[in-house]
Amino acid sequence: MPRRKDIRRILILGSGPIVIGQACEFDYSGTQACKALRQEGYEVVLVNSNPASIMTDPEIANRTYIEPLSFDVIKQVIEVEKPDALLPTMGGQTALNISVELAEKGVLDQFEIELIGADLTSIRKAEDRLLFKESMKNIGIAVCPSGIASTIDESINVGKEIGSFPRIIRPAFTLGGSGGGIAYNQEEYVSICKQGLEASPMNQILIEKSLLGWKEFELEVMRDISDNVVIVCSIENLDPMGIHTGDSITVAPAQTLTDREYQRLRDYSIKIIREIGVATGGSNIQFAVNPLNGEVVVIEMNPRVSRSSALASKATGFPIAKIAALLAIGYTLDEITNDITGKTPACFEPTIDYIVTKIPRFAFEKFGGSSNILNTSMKSVGEAMAIGRSFEESFQKAIRSLEIGLHGWSSNDNDQLIPIKEIDKVLRTPSPERIFAIRMAMSHGKTDQEINSVSNIDCWFLSKLRNIFNAEKNILSGKQISQISENELFELKQLGFSDKQISLLIDVGEFEVRSLRKKYNVVPTFKTVDTCSAEFSSSTPYHYSTYERPLKQLINKDIIEIKETCREVDVSSNKKVLILGGGPNRIGQGIEFDYCCCHCSYQFQKEGFSTIMINSNPETVSTDYDTSDILYFEPLTLEDVLNIIEYESPEGIIIQFGGQTPLKLAMPILNWLNTAEGRKTKTRVLGTSPISIDRAEDREQFDLILNQLGIRQPKNGIARSAIEALEIAKLISYPLVVRPSYVLGGRAMEIVYDDAELRRYMKEAVKIEPEHPVLIDQYLENAIEVDVDALCDSNKEVIIGGLMEHIEPAGIHSGDSACCLPSVSLSQKSISIIKKWTKSISLSLDVLGLINLQFAVQKDLNGNEQVFIIEANPRASRTVPFVSKATGIPLARIASSLMSGRSLSELGINKEPQPPLQAIKEAVMPFKRFPGTDSVLGPEMRSTGEVMGSASSFGMAYAKSELAAGEALPVSGVVFLSTHDRDKQSLVIVAKNLINLGFKLIATSGTSSYLKRSGINVETVLKVHEGRPNIEDLIRSGKIQLIINTPIGRQAAFDDKYLRRAALDYSVPTLTTVAGAKAAVEAITALQKQRITINALQDIHRI
Template sequence: MPKDTSIRSVLIIGSGPIIIGQACEFDYSGSQAIRSLKEEGVEVTLLNSNPATIMTDPILADHVYLKPLTVESVEQILQERQIDAVLPTMGGQTALNLAIEAGQLGLWEKYGVRLIGVDLDAIELTENREAFRQLMVSKGLSVAPSYIANSYLEGMEAAQKIGFPLVIRPSYTLGGSGGSFVMKEEDFPEALKRGLSMSPTHEVLVEKAVLGWKEFELELLRDANDNVVIICTVENLDPMGIHTGDSITVAPAMTLSDTAYQRMRDEAMLAMRSLGNFAGGCNIQFAINPETEELIVIEINPRVSRSSALASKATGYPIAKIAAKLALGYTLDELKNPVTKTTSALFEPTLDYVIVKMPRWNFEKFHGADTRLGLQMKSVGEVMGIGRSFQEALQKACQSLENGRMGLGADKKEWIRTDDILQRLEHASEDRIFRLKDALRLGVPERTIQKLTRIDPWFIRQIKELVKLEEELMRYNVPEDIPRDFFLRLKQAGYSDAQIAWLLRVDEEAVAKRRKELGLRRVYKTVDTCAAEFESNTPYFYSTFEGENESIPSDRKKIVVLGSGPNRIGQGIEFDYCCVHGLLAIKDVGYEAIMINCNPETVSTDFDVADKLYFEPIFWEHIEEIIHHEKPDGVIVQLGGQTALKLAKTFHERGIPIVGTSFENMDLAEDRGAFSDLLK
């Protein structure tokens, strides 16, 4: 089915301010959608209230309304612009809720505007917990036993029928707001009152808890001909009971049997096709019993989500870009994969690497904050590590967090009291993965850890192998004693020079010197959506320790831009805005623009923004290897916030040119005493 030529002007609704559960991934999605629609000659009008975003920049949309996300703003736009259709799936739950409200007030009908990319019935079905449960059951799909409650009395009756433990899930909320697990009857009344008050419709789902079950997410796209393609299957390392935004996630799924995976695919496609008649993206969450492989559907998001941005960066498949074209009427088989430019968009991505996403919390900013993790999302950002193995990807994700860690432990921050560690494992918190390794290092049996955490034994064994590698390393006294084969094993498992130095109690420079003497340098592999089955020229790379290097340096003049890493309080989306504009300016003056960043939510890590993207930690060892490989004319550190600025001294000491403000002047501005003396 060709493009619907009657759609000449589209309104995109943004997600508004950055809040927990709805961060800059929607700037990435919205920016992609705007560019995708403009490629088709569509006039794009944007409504958003966040001035720190790329999507609100004049270079993207034809018309930008920096206004509150209200029906009054929507009506003003509909009066001033000839809008043919509205695309509300790129702005998260905020945009969907606004589309619903405008629909209920009759605005879309009044101004002759079509809803594309989703339909109101699909939104209602997925957000109304009881309607969703009934739909899934009618299609033969399993869901957890549950009851809807619109009052305190109904909630108490539901709890009596289900028994404990149970889950309270408020309707129409974001990031799990108001949701909670209730283990004991005496805790239920307060949790129920909170859930009812958090729901805008004063409605909650009281559901049987499936604590300890494994959680999986599938990202799908569907077109007007009902073709469905599964873009990515993501496994949560943490079990059910922890919000997926607070869970470490892995792609592709590591612990699924083939039969369970095929069943999950079939049920995901059936569930998506049952959601009205729309073309666009969808995220489906499943829980699976690790003992019996019983499968239940948890929830569906009929829109681009936080997981969509992760899946796009994990696979290289631009979900939001394709979803926007599907909303115009194209079918998947009519569209080309933008990465290979030869295969169809209906061709499912294949990964020959592993990605690990780790959340970034900011509990240190709030003394006394409850650091335990549960149904309500608490993380403020995330990072992604890419490697040839789970171990390498996990260590790179740890190195990306900007919290002083050099990898998964082996960095002088280990705990040594077994009782404290076991308590931390039983009650999930932000550092549980580090405490899990501490437990293995202290000899706690794998089975005990599995019982406490409900983390799949495969992941525990992978971390146990790291502990064994460290024990083997500590047999050597100095880096010069380490044989090449063993050094290579350490690097392929993701160990940084700093970790090896800490374990040997030597200087990091001595380890780096030995590594280079042995000829152990990183090579760069391409993220190409097809595991190298087809030719691809995507300039999107990650590092590993293997033979062939797929990143060939050009002979052009080039500048490296350092990104800002994960979002956190005090350093957010505004620095990504700066990085993107820096890259565009570098390209405008004829230089090759090279981006280094590790945040999957950002526009700067979109593969077609820079001339080359290195998805790597903002961590000295990784940056030095890229500098050695590319030999740029300079590095820009002033666009990436404190993350990039704190590396300026190292660049200066090693004679690597800093473009823009000199190191001396940056140091003067950062040193309050020296700056005060200057002003005098």
Template sequence: MKASGAVMGIGENVLQALSTAMHARTSQRRLDAQARAMATLDADVLLHRLVTPSPDRLIMILAALRQGVTAEMITSVTGIARPWIDRLAERADLERELAATPSPDPALIQKAAQAGIGAADLAQLLGTPLDTAAGYLSEAAVSLAPRPVSGSESARIWTRVPTLGNNTPNAPLGKSVVIVGPAFGRIGQSIELDHCCVHAARALKAAGRKAVMVNANAASACGPTDADRTYVAPMTAADLKTVCHAESPDGIILQFGGFKAMEMAETLNQAGVPVLGTPAASTVLCQDRLRFSTLLTDLGIPHPRIGMADTPDAAMDLAETIGYPLLVGSPADRQGRRKTIIMDARMLEQHVMDASVSAANPLLVEQFIEYAIEVEADALCDGQSVYVPAVMEHIELAGVHSGDAAIVVPPYSTPPRHVETIGAMIEKIALELKVKGLLNTRFAVLNDTVYLLEVRPWACRTLPLISKICDVPMAQRAVEIMLGMTLDEMDLSRRLLPHYGIRSSVFPFDTFTETDPMLGPRMRSIGQVLVMADGFGMAYFTSREAAGPALPLDAMS
């Protein structure tokens, strides 16, 4: 097994640091679901599962300890050193005590907070709403407060820890802007967004602002001197509110934290935190596939036909209306990680049965444009005009995840008239959405028609690539737009590139030899390379040599 990313947790003791890392690694909803699932298993089953290491091992250890399994027994089946299990046993004892106490007293709440049990965990243990759990912490004079890791306010690395009583808050930097980085160090995504965060911090400093970073990635490309302060904290609305309450920033930038950061924009706005850039409503609209389809129809922009089905029969009828092949998935899967290509009615019938389609679990059914060329573009928009440095063409046909497909800049086979059409579509949709900052768009070109597939008003993995190939610091320019500059003031050049740039993906199939290497809508790559050369052939050949496996040198290879 190989890890796909990393997070960091910092606290005043092991349990606080571990709790922070757990919340940074995954969402509270997933943690709650895991805890409930483990609670249904008996001790013997848990011990049997603990023998084999797994991503859920830590949750299973806590579940076993809650059921009375001794630390000695867990050490014997896992091989984990006893002192670590003893620390977890302390937390499990506290959790059992809290769960058995309908109205915990302030002393017990304080003890729990010192062991890393926060409001969300407390709500789960007590079976109460989050607001009630937060009230218990408030009554016990427990609050989250930022604290420098070194103990000195001049330190650049900070965290947030539970504090007891009325502590004097640390002084904010003043005239600052908070930059939210990626939630965790996911391979194939995080390093690109970290690149954006670093360039954003530089742009803020050049504009005379202090840069405050929030990032839970231990392997972050953002060094300790890139930002004036870096908070090692999970990317949750509660943590971001804590940082903003302490720093009183002029605003917060979410566009470099990916979709997870952008979906918190409305919550932060309601809490009085000024979110810089694109309106939160535009982000919500882009992720609502049905509403967005209606908008594209109103704007006269071709796009795949789409619909929602809440019964198996409705799914079959909708498929006949749209036509095969189809791309199906859950409406809740906003990032498309679990989409499946359906080629005919038999495949759909089996999928509908497996997915248990119902009113509570509807199915999103979308036209899949087969044998199309997929094209992608990153753009800047200031609300009045749009700048597209270049269009990126996927070498694989549409249907391969954009993180897996090889990408060439400028387009190698897309006709210039289609490139112009793509630019016009981007301008129309960006101005309609009132984008201020970055925009990523995906298109499919088939039979002389350009279809708009997706719009994401935030930084995506291609942004550093297009910045390097076109020599345009896109992230810095986006921050300048958020601070009030216009594209006209930047005087960005539009020119033909004198070279080709190709991004090729790295896959793990040489290690996982029994894995099906067929590419599709779910991302499989674990890395990437970027190569630039005067000609397309040399650029592609070199990129495959770097990413592996290399192209054959003769017909017999």
């Protein structure tokens, strides 16, 4: 059918900030959809609150609103833009839920807007647990024995009907299993049901009989308006049922199904998508299969593009989101051409001749007090994907792609860490460590059947892991490098062993293994992802590496002919640049760096280069096959990067956009490029030299630069032992900021207040980064932190891109603090000093491209300001996308042009850009996913994402940023106050302002007494240990609308932890700094005066 001509303007909703369960896969999907629809001639209106997304670039949609994803805001956008249709399937659960709300409240009917891609009936039937269960009954497909509940009493009755434990609780219309879990006893059951009912927007939970131990599968399905259906990909979870699929190791295509079982799942999927009624788009359908008898039950269905859709797209090369968008406007599958082959239509189901493995990455070390046991509520913060010709190769490549210090699945002197009597317990308990415990179990002599009996991991996977285990034991154990034969080395490489992994196992250097490979000509061959197993030629250069033995053919009894392996990748003679991506998302390194890598690729293409991208993250836009000219889906390790440099011989390599991942490789790459082998490639590092980056990272070298420039920094020292640390503490005095060197995201950074805390820290810190010392700095109390992003060209010209004032005080990690652009409280004198120092440091470090610097401005009692430099990072920072959206100046693109040889003046950049509106960047926290963790902010970063609010005033901009972050500020009600003695004086002004705004105040005894002495009307409430009713009772009964709680020190933070936990459980906004409370007062004042304002990016910057 031809595309629809009765609609002209389409509204697309994004997914908002990166959160656990909903990450940058929806930026990838939304970007694809916007581009596809615009190419078809439609006007696209986009709403998303995440400034770090590619989809919010002003050229992606016709009208771009970086605004909160709330009902009221979207209704305003609809009133202004008057779209004809709404595509709800590209923005995850967030977009789906808002779309349903808009439909149910009559907004879509009022403005005559049609839901396309999935209609309201289909969404309800898929998302409403009861309707889905009834739909499956209609078509004769089994679901797990279960019941629906909307109250605790109903939950208890359903539990009685289901019977034995464990039971699984799944809330309706939620994200990433949020609010759900597995209950093993009645107390856990009631608790999880309660949190599930609160998490569900419709107060509904599904309670299921546990299928723990069953195998889990997913199928990606697409259907068009003519009822054509294709199965894009099957995905198998290595972990059995009971773990959220986002937290499970997954493999594509499915490996352990018989043909009959696969055909049954395929048939069921087609029946399900037809019954639910998704007629113009894609869906993800999840099944459980009993390994004993093949019994199948359907678990759930997502009537939208999902996390698994992104994985399936990258695994097969089939662009699910793009095709779903085209189906939504009326095309049929047979009318859409497959981009990769350029010949086949989209109704040809993809076939692949390789295996893809995805492994999640976790960050439990950031969330002390939380269990690392995995269940149906997702907890991973990112994932890595790898492609290989065997499961073993794919799996080991995925392990090293995680960037968690592992070079493969092999012994690391840890085999005996778990006593044999505890092995079964570890294997039985799902956790990120279980996959490594399997290796320990094998080393203890356990058979595959014994491991399967306690872990329920299929014996097929265990047999493949056994192959890796046996190869290490039989080929490498006790051997010297000279004893490894060519055949043995080929076998190891085909099983996915890395050079570094082999070198550690035989105690030699990594480059010695590399030299042996070269001697034997054991080198990778590069294959292409083509959707058709090489049946047709591919026009899209999307590649991966593997190892294939040359074919030896006997010509006669004396002559053997050696035929090289089949090369699927032709090397272009164009001038090329190689861009190193950021690898899997993690806290401290996320979508912001992928944004920079994409902009780098776009700009170098504009400058006449072919771009090569290396990355291992299936969620990102950078791993879309049309972001760069050539894509290598490979681990970001030294071996893998050098293999590609050697193969492609690019003119330059770019390391400053992908965060810490490429920076850690910078010096080793530079050193290799200076060898005889490296010089043959004629490749050079573009932008700031790794030597300059090292000078900024190394404390002693950086101190020398600052002393030469006469730039002030906090008193500091370097310690390699507890004794050294205590001596430095005497010279500087407490409190102190302590952290390991060479880390990102404030990993293991703390503020310590006395000798005891410092001793404890030093005991733990050496475990984190033993090869680098601990940095100790004076903690500047009551200081304002300032972030600066600047550009520097080869002519030594420096332009400030953005100077951001943090709202939370110095000591809160910059990634967790809200910040504003432009500054709202700094004196002009301090701003001038910061700009002067920025230029001096940039020039001293020979920066070419981007640099980020962090300063602190401390005020004395007389209001005089003193500026300190905290650190300089000669690379792209996580604030680059925010600054770019706030000012309209694409910093990463400009930096890329500077690296290509252009100058700032040549680009017309000759003065600091001024943002037209007040812009606020706010961090988004994942604390609800980690019940044992305290939500108080500190120097270690724990946010997963960010949002942006823009308005003509600071108050409105801050109010919008809080709403976008899911922390909507109240405009009336009761505020609870509890602060440390140091903050009580500052709190008086906040309390008076809240009363003037009409709020009622309550406080614990100490804070209450202080405020009363200051003439403030406040009620006193009991602490938890003082009796009932207490503050926790008031929170849990819904009588508190806002909490201001500012602990200082570890003990104070611990004492109030229960209070902040209750606030999280009941979604009460909580402010843990006085500065944050002051900003909230301004925001509430703005909200009381006017309706939230909205602005299109194109209007703000007059594009």
